[in-house]
Amino acid sequence: DQQVKQNSPSLSVQEGRISILNCDYTNSMFDYFLWYKKYPAEGPTFLISISSIKDKNEDGRFTVFLNKSAKHLSLHIVPSQPGDSAVYFCAASELGGYQKVTFGIGTKLQVIP
Amino acid sequence: NAGVTQTPKFRVLKTGQSMTLLCAQDMNHEYMYWYRQDPGMGLRLIHYSVGEGTTAKGEVPDGYNVSRLKKQNFLLGLESAAPSQTSVYFCASRGRGRGANVLTFGAGSRLTVL
Numbered sequence: 153d154q155q156v157k158q159n160s161p162s163l164s165v166q167e168g169r170i171s172i173l174n175c176d177y178t179n180s181m182f183d184y185f186l187w188y189k190k191y192p193a194e195g196p197t198f199l200i201s202i203s204s205i206k207d208k209n210e211d212g213r214f215t216v217f218l219n220k221s222a223k224h225l226s227l228h229i230v231p232s233q234p235g236d237s238a239v240y241f242c243a244a245s246e247l248g249g250y251q252k253v254t255f256g257i258g259t260k261l262q263v264i265p
Numbered sequence: 266n267a268g269v270t271q272t273p274k275f276r277v278l279k280t281g282q283s284m285t286l287l288c289a290q291d292m293n294h295e296y297m298y299w300y301r302q303d304p305g306m307g308l309r310l311i312h313y314s315v316g317e318g319t320t321a322k323g324e325v326p327d328g329y330n331v332s333r334l335k336k337q338n339f340l341l342g343l344e345s346a347a348p349s350q351t352s353v354y355f356c357a358s359r360g361r362g363r364g365a366n367v368l369t370f371g372a373g374s375r376l377t378v379l
Contacts, residue, residue, distance in 0.1 A: 188370075195371050198369075201366065245366055253310075
């Protein structure tokens, strides 16, 4: 049973436009959410995160929105750049001693110049 | 600052052979994790460790063993490799504390089992 779901395996966006990547979760105990970015042949790298006590977090061109009632979060990239082309993983962790991080299957973003 | 280093980067095994993947971190992190990445499956947790000398099972632990004899190292072993273990393996680490939720990943180890 997938607790973190990314239902869009791929997304293509024109350079300069907005990219919106979506993520749904089922575990009500998740209290911290993260987005990771992965280029081919590299490990995932942290992009941005949000705590469950917030509904928005912004870092430069990247903004994450959290809707707890809908158990949904989204990552907005504005404006999109060709260097943003990568696989984006949504991840979540819950309160606990080890705070295991659960990942979605990823969304491959292609930004077309 | 090397972060998280995985060795080897690539390995080809025959069914039934054994091998060990090594993960080393130089950030004095308490927690370490082994994930595998497969197409359409995302990153799945194999085993993890909350400190030196401790290990625990993740969501897909069968066929793997781990050891954390030193704080900076986390070893993933395959005793009898199977084709289903063909995958890309990622090690990650993180520090302790509420503000340390971010995992730092290694570059990955690509394993092919024939």
